Amino acid sequence: MSTFLITGANRGIGAALDKTLTDQGHHVLGTARNHPEYLPLDVTDPAAHSALAIQLEGQQIDTLVCNAGVFLDKGQNLADGYGAQMWADSFSVNVTGVFLTVQALLPNLQMSNAPKIAIIGSQMGSDTLAPGGSYIYRASKAAALNLGRNLASDLRRLGIAVGVYHPGWVQTDMGGTTAEITELEAANGLAKRFAALSLQTSGCFETWDGRDHPF
16 A cells, blocks of 8 residues: 555546545545645645645655646637736646645655655647647646656656656546546546556656657
């Protein structure tokens, strides 16, 4: 049994991962901005990260899943959309929030014999696949991918493996009802990817079903 911490565990892919990993017998800690059943964490707030680190002092975390994310610019128009605050808010959650979470919980990860960090990215962060539109979300997920790759390089000396994962086009509030796979299908696939992650594969960018994704 391993201990997982999942950010944004109260809904969508995060909730499905919570259920899937718990059903597999793992100990799952979940965070949410404001939910009575989860540890409180606004990933954009440094003070909230500090409070979480204090609350979890001495708690081993084997796998940190940075799942919390937003897609604020869906449907925006290039002519007059994509406001500056939307850029700031998106990067605050999707990029800075990932970094602050890793930074705050690094001591907990170092207590594990085989620590891992899994960043839930997106195919929309790929530089190779760039069909246009959704500029803010695409840019933030590209930055999260870059962050994950660089963390993989720096954290290797600490024995911490880092992977970035495209969860698929999932039937969530973000993905919509016409998406290709269910939340539980995505979660089951992602759980397998987390299990396979090691220092040998650290820095990977993979799909939920185990395919290498082009950077």
